[in-house]
Amino acid sequence: MxxxxxxxxxxxxxxxxxxxxRSALRNGDVPVAVYGLGKMGLPLAAVFAEVTGNTTGADIDPSVVESVxxxxxxxxxxxxxxxxxETTVEDGSLSAVSDPTAAATDAxxxxxxxxxxxxxxxxxxxxxxxxxxxxxxxxxxxDLVCVESTVPPRTCRDVVVPVLERESELELGEFGVAFCPERTSSGRALKDIRGAYPKVVGGVDDESTRAASVLYDEVSNNEIHxxxxxxxxxxxxVFEGVYRDVNIALANELATMADELGTDVIEAIETAxxxxxxxxxxPGPGVGGHCIPYYPYFLIEPFETETPLLRTARDVNDSMPAFTVRKLRExxxxxxxxxxxxxxVVLGVxxxxxxxxxxxxxxxxxxxxLDERGIDVAAVDPIVELEQYPVAEIALDELPEHDFDAVxxxxxxxxxxxxPWSAFEDVVVVDGRDALSDRVDGHPVYTIGVGDPVSDDSNYSS
Structure with a gap:
């Protein structure tokens, strides 16, 4: 022990x-350790530091620790x-270590x-x-352990608690464990953590729920649920992510019917x-990110109950890049x-x-x-370095200098x-985001989910 x-x-x-x-929290008398200083963890550590004045971030990457x-x-x-x-490190509220156990010992x-x-x-x-x-x-x-990482249901009870008991030689009841999921989007992390949405907390016992509620009521300006x-x-x-995956799959499947229906499916969706x-x-050309494409597997794989809807939604969304390429060919x-x-050229990776x-x-x-088919393909993205990917990179301002057949x-x-679309000659455009109808002039455009308002057998407009 x-x-x-x-x-x-x-x-x-x-x-x-x-x-x-609450006073002890705000005065720094309840030291906090945040484990993982990535895109979601570092903003969380910064907010805890602002609130408590006594937060240590732990990350196994020495360069991250040194930077912080x-x-x-x-x-x-x-x-x-x-x-x-900069502020929380300067005033001593936040520091970082590469040894998680050292952080745990003091927290x-x-x-x-x-x-x-x-x-x-x-x-x-x-x-x-x-x-x-x-x-x-x-x-x-x-001590109280709060898990914010998205995990398969039953992870806290079946995985986290037994590991903590084994390593600490303590029993649940001598320490608490709660699941308090992050509800944060990249690009707005601080806003979300500080209270954009209600904060969900659930403990493995009643005391864990109570203690976690006290903690996050100080961290968040929103209600504690x-x-x-x-x-x-x-x-x-998990349900939040699964809902979006299934919903997007519905929109994508409806979008694939636009040609046969001869109508603007997106307009129909918006009106519905x-x-x-x-x-x-x-709808769109696929579903990306570190959340939605993965969360369905937190229910599909670990449990015996069949989940055909979740599997089908994954299949539909995973098929959209191929659908986009097929429409490009057509x-x-x-x-x-x-x-x-x-x-x-692909705009946006x-x-x-x-x-x-x-x-x-x-x-x-x-x-x-496209590359697998031996097609000459390049990509443009204003915020992503493309050197690590098997695709030629073109700077945005140099794009008009190249002679592409399709965008x-x-x-x-x-x-x-x-x-400057007028600088392109004889280029065919596939719009995966219904964003170009007011921009592209004089080029044939196929928009995923948009039917041709003139012809019943064509989904192209120029």
């Missing part, structure tokens, strides 16, 4: 009244985060926010287990959504060319505008499909609004 050497207050099974616990301790932000694209890191609250990877459709909890082991080796009675237990809270986060019980998302044929002889993230990127998938819009970055 490990005992904290310094005298610190705790929230779990504390003799302090709630108001005294120098007051420099290693995460790009998060408004306000560089200033928050009374432990917040885990490391990624849960999916390999071949199977969730990989190795990183989470390793962090839990490190925390367990430094865990003390009265306490649920029955940690498994319920885990389900909440004026009915309060309808909320169909927008658009070229409609204009007397073949895709095999064409040169193509980030999975969404303004975010430097390429996991499961539709733009990359489209470029790779595919995969991600509608703001920077693309000023493209």
């Amino acid at each position: 490990h005992t904290r050497t310094s005298d610190r207050y705790s929230l779990y099974e504390s003799s302090l009244e709630s108001t005294d616990q 301790n120098s007051g420099t932000c290693p995460v790009d694209g998060e408004p306000g985060l560089p200033e928050a890191i 009374a609250i432990h917040v885990i926010i490391v990624p849960t990877l999916v390999e071949d459709g199977t969730p990989d909890l190795a990183t989470l287990r390793a962090v839990a082991e490190s925390i367990g080796r430094g865990l003390s009675p009265g 306490a649920v029955a237990d940690a498994t319920t809270a885990e389900c909440v986060k 959504n004026t009915q309060p019980y309808c909320d169909i998302h927008r 658009a070229l044929a409609e204009n007397g060319r073949t895709v095999d002889d064409a040169s193509v 980030a999975y969404r505008p303004g975010v430097e993230e390429t996991r499961e990127s539709p733009g990359l998938a489209i470029a790779e499909l 595919v819009l995969a991600t509608d970055h703001d920077e693309f609004e000023s493209l």
Whole structure:
């Protein structure tokens, strides 16, 4: 059993009244450790530092630790985060270490926010287990462990608690565990953490739920939504992502019918959504990012119950890059060319505008499909370095100098609004985001989900 050497207050099974616990939090008497200083973890550590004045971030990457301790932000694209890191490090509220157990030994609250990877459709909890082991080796009675990482339901009870008990030689009840999911989007992390949405908390026991509620009520300006237990809270986060994946799959499947229907499916969707019980998302060339494409597997793989809807939605969304390439081929044929002889540029390989993230990127998938066919393909992205990908990179301002046969819009970055389309000659355009109808002049355009308002047998307009 490990005992904290310094005298610190705790929230779990504390003799302090709630108001005294809150004061102790704000005064820095309840030290916090945040494990994982990535795109979501570093903003979280900064907010905890602002609130408590006593937060340590732990990350196994020495360069991240060195950057943070120098007051420099290693995460790009998060408004306000560089200033928050500089301020909290300078005033001593935030520091970083590369040894998670050292951070755990000094902390009374432990917040885990490391990624849960999916390999071949199977969730990989190795990183989470390793962090839990490190925390367990430094865990003390009265500590509270909060998991913010998105995980398969039952992970806190079936994985985290047993690991902590084994490593600490403590029993649940001497420490607490709660699941408190991050509800954060890249590019607005600080805003989201500080209270853009209600904060969900669910403990493995009632005291864990209470203690976590006190903690996050100080961190968040929004309401605290306490649920029955940690498994319920885990389900909440996974269900949010699964809902979006299934909904987008519906929109994408409807979009594939635009040609045969001879109508603008996007207009139909938008109009259907004026009915309060309808909320169909927008179609596109695929679903990317580190969340939505992976969360369905947190339910598909670990459990015996069949989930045919979730599997089908994944198949539909995974098929959209190929659908986009097929429509490109048809658009070229409609204009007397073949895709095999064409040169193509893909606009946007980030999975969404303004975010430097390429996991499961539709733009990359489209470029790779074209490359596999031996097609001359290049890509343009104003925020992503393309050196690591098998695609030629072209600077945005140099694009008009190149002679392409086709352009595919995969991600509608703001920077693309000023493209001089008049500089392109005889170019065919496939618009995956319904963003070019007011920009492209004089070029044949195929828009995913938009039917031709003139012809019943064609979905092309110019």
